Amino acid sequence: MKVRALFFASYREIMGGADFDVDLPDGATVSDLITVLRERDDAAARLPSDPAVAVNRSYCASDAVLADGDEVAIIPPVAGG
Amino acid sequence: MCSTMARAQITTDAIDPQALLARVADPSSGAVILFLGVVRNHNDGRGIEAMRYDAYDEMAQGTLDEILAEAEERYGVGRLAAVHRVGELGIGDVSVAIAVSSAHRAEAYEASRYVIEEIKVRLPVWKKERFEDGTSEWVAGRNPDISAEGGA
Numbered sequence: 001m002k003v004r005a006l007f008f009a010s011y012r013e014i015m016g017g018a019d020f021d022v023d024l025p026d027g028a029t030v031s032d033l034i035t036v037l038r039e040r041d042d043a044a045a046r047l048p049s050d051p052a053v054a055v056n057r058s059y060c061a062s063d064a065v066l067a068d069g070d071e072v073a074i075i076p077p078v079a080g081g
Numbered sequence: 082m083c084s085t086m087a088r089a090q091i092t093t094d095a096i097d098p099q100a101l102l103a104r105v106a107d108p109s110s111g112a113v114i115l116f117l118g119v120v121r122n123h124n125d126g127r128g129i130e131a132m133r134y135d136a137y138d139e140m141a142q143g144t145l146d147e148i149l150a151e152a153e154e155r156y157g158v159g160r161l162a163a164v165h166r167v168g169e170l171g172i173g174d175v176s177v178a179i180a181v182s183s184a185h186r187a188e189a190y191e192a193s194r195y196v197i198e199e200i201k202v203r204l205p206v207w208k209k210e211r212f213e214d215g216t217s218e219w220v221a222g223r224n225p226d227i228s229a230e231g232g233a
Binding site: 006008009010052054057058059060061073075076077078079080081 | 118207
């Protein structure tokens with residue numbers, strides 16, 4: 001299956017892009033996605049191993065199972081206001 | 082125009098506090114609280130020239146709407162509206178505005194405080210400070226409190 005990973009703020013700089021598609025085995029979790037992302041390159045390894053994540057625009061736990069076509073945003077510590 | 086304005090907004094436009102107040106106007110209200118968050122010229126002892134706000138727009142709008150709904154239910158206030166601005170902001174610019182109207186002041190103050198505190202811990206918004214020496218840095222934020230929404 002394929003999910004779309006989104007990056008913001010400092011994570012966008014670490015990952016070198018705003019978003020990209022990631023191929024994952026069926027049944028993969030948020031945590032599995034993070035592992036794949038961090039193995040991309042040396043810079044990507046700076047992504048935290050357990051960042052906050054929103055799946056289809058709602059915050060989700062790291063053990064949530066992903067589905068084909070999910071929009072998965074990796075959310076840096078927030079600083080609104 | 083004011084009556085059709087969404088009560089939760091993420092916008093690149095300058096925030097108009099009067100429009101927000103009009104959005105919460107209600108003849109049964111005896112108290113109206115307007116909170117404005119503005120860009121200040123210093124942080125942790127360093128001079129700041131400007132601030133750039135980024136948001137996960139598609140999610141932030143919904144999250145802000147949820148926060149308002151929670152405040153409404155929790156404090157029983159009449160009307161609420163909030164706007165968060167994104168993009169390049171200068172010193173003194175309004176970055177966030179929250180308006181609450183209610184029959185009495187106590188719950189209006191509490192609801193207003195709830196909304197800004199929840200924005201700080203949940204709204205997917207980030208800001209980068211540009212210092213007087215020309216360097217810039219993302220403001221160290223808070224790990225979002227994901228419990229409030231209970232996951233997907």
